[in-house]
Amino acid sequence: MLVAVVMLPSCLGDNDNITYYDDVAITSFSMGTLNRYVTTTLDGKDTTYKVTFAGSGYKVAIDQVGCRIFNVDSLPVGTDVKHVVCSLSVRNSALTTMKSMTSDSLFSFSSTDSIDFSEPRTIRVFSTDGYHYRDYVVSIAARKYAAGTLLWTAADAAQMPAADAVADSIDVSRLDDDASLLPVTSLAYVSWTTANDVHYALWAGLRAETDTAMTLWRKVSDAGHAGQWTYMTQAEDNLYYLPAMTQLALVYYDGSLLALGSNGTVYQSRDQGITWKTNSKLTMPEGFGGAPLTAVVSDGWIWLKDGLGQVWRGTMNK
DSSP states (O other): OHHHHHHHHHHHHHHOOOOOOOOOOEEEEEEOEEEEEEEEEETTEEEEEEEEEEGGGSOEEEETTTTEEEESSOBOTTBOTTSBOEEEEEGGGOEEEEEOSSSSOEEEOOSSSOBOOSSOEEEEEEOTTSSOEEEEEEEOOBOSSOTTOEEEEEEOGGGSOOOOOOOOOOOGGGBSSOGGGSOOEEEEEEEEEOTTSOEEEEEEEESSTTOSBOEEEEEEEBTTBOOOEEEOOOOTTOSOOOBOOSOEEEEEETTEEEEEETTSOEEEESSTTSOOBOOTTOOOOTTOOOSSOEEEEETTEEEEEOTTSOEEEEEEOO
């Protein structure tokens, strides 16, 4: 009897079936609460403050063939990617480890400790049979520039497209005001067509060297009306007029008007030329050499040539 009782647990243990798998994979990956540092300027002083947001709102893709894990949409500018808490799921209870940033050493993955994703990291998952593993390269990307930032890249002057010939001119027989109000120097021109097939044309320039604002004339036409040139009076209460410059280049790009000024400033109008505002996201390229200016929009790029012969192409960061 005593011998039978002693042997019973051993017999029961031998009957337990433990299955070891050689199949291994990460099946899901998500980010937790993230920190973002935002800098604003108030009364001439820069102030930085921290905000938090849910990283789970940003979809993470898993490429099982290429063994890559990455966020589909970039995180906002200022996101702290050096301290990211994330969680994941694995197949068949695989053992999850992470490779060191400085060596091939492995340490246990934790869903409660923050991880530095300032560069791609390698997560290694081991199968339960102990003979197989799989490496995944994880990349967490955050925007370097805010959406709407005008980014410039130096280009070869030979690549710059030719400027279109000016198709419209100010027909003095089709003016809604006195012809003495027409600009005579520092002239610039741009035309564009909106989504509803309304055609706009805008002339800008100076009437005298003492002018403090550019003089603007605009024409609006569609399939049934040729339109006339309208003098855009600078109302005294309009604080956002286009300042006087010895030269500027006008382009219509990404749904708004841009005036690239010889004074090294970019002015933007979202209301078809009525008001003009500066924006810290819109700047001239570094090393800009002043007038004379040439600007062309072609194939989704703004091409700009300055008085030194330097050429850049710019695009609006999405």
